Amino acid sequence: MTDTSSSQIEPAAGRACGSCTMCCKVLLVGELQKPPGVWCKHAKPGQGCGIYETRPGSCREFFCEWMLDGKFGPEWKPDVAKFVVSPLTGESNLLIAVDPNFPNAWRRDPYHQQIRQWVKTCESMGRFVLLRIGGRCIALLPDKEVDLGAVGPEDDVFVSREMGPAGFVYSAQVRRKAV
Numbered sequence: 001m002t003d004t005s006s007s008q009i010e011p012a013a014g015r016a017c018g019s020c021t022m023c024c025k026v027l028l029v030g031e032l033q034k035p036p037g038v039w040c041k042h043a044k045p046g047q048g049c050g051i052y053e054t055r056p057g058s059c060r061e062f063f064c065e066w067m068l069d070g071k072f073g074p075e076w077k078p079d080v081a082k083f084v085v086s087p088l089t090g091e092s093n094l095l096i097a098v099d100p101n102f103p104n105a106w107r108r109d110p111y112h113q114q115i116r117q118w119v120k121t122c123e124s125m126g127r128f129v130l131l132r133i134g135g136r137c138i139a140l141l142p143d144k145e146v147d148l149g150a151v152g153p154e155d156d157v158f159v160s161r162e163m164g165p166a167g168f169v170y171s172a173q174v175r176r177k178a179v
């Protein structure tokens with residue numbers, strides 16, 4: 001799990017997107033009002049970006065976890081895994097954006113085992129793992145999964161915990177953007 005908050009962002013040695021265009025489908029692109037889980041109108045799936053020279057800043061700056069961390073094997077490349085892991089930035093939670101055509105791809109191993117490990121690591125950092133499948137969001141908490149249903153890009157997800165008889169009990173809630 002890479003934290004890019006204070007580091008120079010460079011792909012790991014030998015890493016290249018190649019024919020992967022998964023982030024152009026699963027991620028939100030604010031500058032284009034592109035919702036998560038649908039192809040960007042400029043994407044050429046399996047080939048690249050149709051407006052590469054003038055693509056938005058968020059596209060220029062984005063590298064997925066597979067691009068940044070050379071220890072993840074080819075099975076973790078997003079077009080193979082069918083999900084994109086975004087690195088940690090600032091105070092963010094860890095975001096895993098899943099291709100809606102393969103909503104359970106992340107439940108397979110080795111992915112699921114590693115994701116549960118990230119849940120523990122994030123908890124120790126005061127962060128959490130959020131899974132997005134198009135507009136739907138699932139909070140992966142240390143003691144449970146909470147399916148939050150539809151969560152808009154401007155909504156916030158809050159996680160809290162209380163001490164129970166057998167340790168912390170976690171809960172997650174959506175705070176909707178006021179309209």
Ligand code: SF4
Nearest residue numbers: 017020021023064078
């Ligand atoms: S998901 Fe990662 S490997 Fe795939 S195109 Fe985006 S940055 Fe490149």
Ligand code: SF4
Nearest residue numbers: 024040042043049059
């Ligand atoms: S503008 Fe290009 S790089 Fe950005 S999401 Fe669309 S196709 Fe991908």
